[in-house]
Amino acid sequence: MLNNLLGIVSNASEHGRVVEHMLEMCHWFMLILGAGWGAFFLLSVYKFRSSKNPKADYHGVKGSVYTHGEVTVILIEASLLLGFALPMWGRRVVEVPNQAEAMRVRAVGEQYAWNFHYTGADGVFGKQSLDFVTASNPLGLDPADEAGKDDIVSKNELHVINQRPVVLEISSKDVIHAVSIPHMRIAQDAIPGTKIPMWFRPIKAGKYEIVCGQLCGAGHYAMRSHVLVENQEEFDAFQKELFQMQHPAATAAK
Amino acid sequence: MATIAPVEHGHHVGTDPHGEHHHPELGFWQKYVFSTDHKVIGVQYGVSGLLFLFFGFLLMLVMRWQLANPGLPVPVVGEALKGVFGPTVMTDAGALTASGYNVFGAMHGTIMVFFGIVPLAVAGFGNYVVPLQIGAPDMAFPKLNMASYWCFFTSGVLMMGSFFVPGSAAKSGWTAYPPLAGIADLEGGNIWLNGQTVWLVAMVFNITGSLLGSINFITTIIQLRAPGLTWMRLPFFVWAQFVTAFLLVLAFPPLEAAGFMQLTDRVFGTSFFMPTGLMIGQKVAQSWSGGGSPILWQHLFWFLAHPEVYVLILPAIGIVTEIVANNARKPIHGYKPMVYSLFGLGFLSFIVWAHHMYMTGMGAKVAAFFQITTIMISVPSVILLTSLILSLWGGSIRFNTPMLFATAFLPMFGIGGLTGIPLAFNAVDLFLHDTYYVIGHFHYVVAPGTIFGLFAGVYFWYPKATGRKMNEFLGKVHFWTSLVFINGIFFPMFIQGMAGVHRRWYDGGATYEQLTAPVLHWNQFMTVSAALLAVAQLPFIFNFFTSWKLGQKVGRNPWDATTLDWDTPTPPPHGNFDKPLEVFRGPYEYSVPGHPVDFHPQTQRN
Amino acid sequence: MLNSILKYFPFFTDAEVPHTVAARPDTGLYSAKLGIWLFLASEVMLFGGLFSAYIFLRIGAEPGYWPSGLLNVPVGTANTAILIISSVTVVMAWASLKMRQLAKYKFYMLITILCGAIFLTVKLSYEWPAKFNHFGVFIKKEASTKYEDFLGNKHLEEGGQPPRWEISGHLLDAPKGSAYAEQAVKNAEHFAHETHRHDFVTPAEDDYVIQLDPVNANPSDKDNDRPHFLQRPLSDKIAVIKASDVESASVFAPRHSTYFATYFLITGLHGLHVLGGILVFLYLWLPFKGGTKLYHSNPEHLANRVEIAGLFWHFVDLVWIFVFPIFYLL
């Protein structure tokens, strides 16, 4: 509720609900704490202004209510931490969905675009090498590699299948970018030289913006791409279309 | 030494006729420019800090214009800006370019943090007030003190000069993350004379200045306390400076090391932060041998930069504490827990740094560690803030200008601090990282937080430094307008952040139609608030300069305060004190039951 | 007024700040002593940052990209000994002053300064320049089998050792009249040209002709599995390496590899500290107002200064004690 009041974007991923829930609790905690403190603060300021209370009391507040207050704060924070935050992160980084269940996509950033690399039908990424990189082969796919014969690469559009987990293997060619998809409640830096997996499970079909979440140069603000959450048929159609475009020879042979 | 006879003295409001000193007159240069007197150096630092703050604010005004009106020429001054900053930064029509936006953003952050707040809060107030409050004739190493300022000055000149090198100043954020910062401005340019390289060199000078200053502070506080001024009788501001100085001494050097490394990456082609196979355009970058790690920079940077944020806030908390005690006319509630909290904060701030790096792919163990420490660090902050709020209870609060700013500091810091809590949780930070929510979080702590604290300090100690008070009416105008407009800038940031608006966007988010549609209109509101905030500073600037000559004259102790800084002639002479000192009690003995007046100075025997 | 303060702070110096010479009773310290230790604490963090970067990068380095045994161990050992001796002499110099033996002080201080100077001279005249004559080529992994004769990766694998991707030696020393002479001269020209501009080379269009280091000349020799104490001369074997097989090539300059980058940065910064120390010692040794002249007016003050400078010097020695094994031996 508080989240909505603050205008949070709608959620489109499974774990997003948990994130939202946690954020909601944080905000309630902050609101109550802030309101309590604020009320006390305003009361003190009003009640003890010198015109009304010309003589100050050397001893001030007595008793230890405030110690209890502080202990409560600590307890609430600790429970948020131990009850939600830590387990959640543990799940996200350890329980990465397996090969069979999830779709794997490589997301490779460059100034100022995203390349999304799909395995194609065989489920295996083709070999890549820096030597093969050209403008038309931005990921340096080895043309001789069998596993790469059915791979496809899409620019600035990530197609995923509704309800099926996606593991993004995020990396970058030049500087640090970040894949941030507010609707999916995820973000991960794209660090050159490192490939980091990050996963989510979309639960609502639609087209959502992917933000480049790290300053990457003058074009950073416009490095926008989209994630398209589709059903299986739409996805297959997309895959086929791209395959025909990127492997004209193979298509012709068939 | 301990047996020296304590000196009786009575009520000592009013100037001391014997205040002037008996030293040989120094020339102008020695007295005001290359001075080793802590007060002169304090004023030098303070005024430099204020000017840099103002400049950083002006940069931000141009940026805020751009955010609200993407691509439109800056009104009135657009042409002039083009003339000054050149074509990288401004278009012919006088609008900010995308590079220019990044230049201004990086420089706003750098200038505000390292050239504005730290010099004003730590070095300015620290230099001026600390020796006075502990009853010392000067800092422990006066020459080093001077060297510190001139190191800082050099770094300031370099940093400002960097606007005028080819390609303009640094444009990779104040965080200067490589590889972006490593490759910036190198192609075709001069490897030495370009924004990022000059930024690094300037930072090395800045850091050196800070280190010299901090060593001096710590030594001074340990060695030069007046007799009887035991540790638990120190004014809280001194404690705050003490811990701050330790943060600087121990956290800055790793950044200095990192600065050297980025420098050699840029000029000697080493690859500390450059991974193998880096491609620029579609070509493998041959200038680096590879094998480095961009993440290493982030570790070394945040190892400093997290303690640095406490460097920004602690002096302000110290100032606010002084002013709250003085104007509530009662002792601080929980002085000792506050001191322990300071140490807690100081200690913990060294082991939380990776909460800025949740996005870099950390595993469950490391993430758990840093989340736990980050949550732990909020506890001492809560104690500090709670103690301050409780200190108001039962007081007889005088709402003069310093007190207004100090009072407003409390809820403002509260909002900033509270919004830090969701960020501390890794899984939530996934959603909020690098959005305007973060920008809102930290501006609440640094702008209406720290800056208000510093304004309070300026109004409070101005009479000590100049012998005249600043105008109360103008002060109140300054306060109320600033309070309203500054919230007008920063509160909407939380709303934008929740909607997914990210920082460092040249067009304020116009490209991302889907995300920003519901909240884009706030940009206008915030920008107008920022402009009005600028107008609201005019009374302050006017007041600051005119009161120097025209303000109401005051004596030694215009605020009826208890600490030693109010026990010197106003303004204090070279050597500071005109009488032997001995301290008999804690710093905030206000409204002591049975005492005839409502304040009991530390030096008064009974 | 001044007098009344003076009475209160009996140890006023010209800067009018107490505790510059004599200790404050409750801390037992004179200010500069505290100051230098704080400075050293910050230095610990500075070198700590650098060493932690070293560890981070070394752990992250792929096998075969962190060379060892390239530095001259006898020279390094000698330099270590020299620094240690200077640490002894500087503490003796301080002790002599404390015992008010000016002549002895001057003698020990002189030795300290000389040791520092020798250390730096060895660095600047031999150790660093030697690196700039030495050349290494990292072979692309795909191409490494072609150069198995020089890399010996099979042998290394059998012994459970990390692979080797680098071939090193002298680029300029192809024997006159040999089949490669012409090629070598061409490379030399290209190379010299490049080094003068920056201290790194972009791969030449031409192939590299290298007179090999003994290790690369004989990579499968068990003898070469561990670095040698004494460096052995170049072999007279020559390798020709195709430019297209090269991943990166450079003299042993900072640019060469992350190992050399850290080596030059840390030893460079350390060298600057040595230089700083020498200058301070010179000042304290010569009859300046703050130097030996001070002995006659306030010997304790001079002793303090020497103590402070000495603490700094010991710290510089202490850093070297770690630098030496890390870069030379391990």
Add this chain to the structure above:
Amino acid sequence: MSKPSHDTHPHAHGSAVEAVHGGHDSHDAAHIAAHVGGYIKVGAALLVLTGVTVGLSYVDFGSREMNIIVGMLVASLKAGLVAFIFMHLNGEKITIWRFLIMTTIFVIGLFFLTYLFHADPISGTSHSTH
């Protein structure tokens, strides 16, 4: 830091006694003279240990890591000698000890945590090249 510190080490120079008298006295000088022989012995030990470091680096302790650990242990021993004897840390004042201990904790944190970051990435992270 709140109480005046008392020397725990009787040989500490710059003691409170000296401070009050403003410096040197014969008592002090005698102490120093007693130390001088010690300095030379420590210097000799350091030289020997340098030799040991070099020697040990040619002994195979089973793995490179072990060799590094052994090397670092010897280096730490040497560093300890320099710090405690030459830099007089053994008799140093409590004030200095306090912040040096802090410094040590933070440096170790810096080393350890950055290392941990390396050792504990999100599972499945890979580094593409060297």
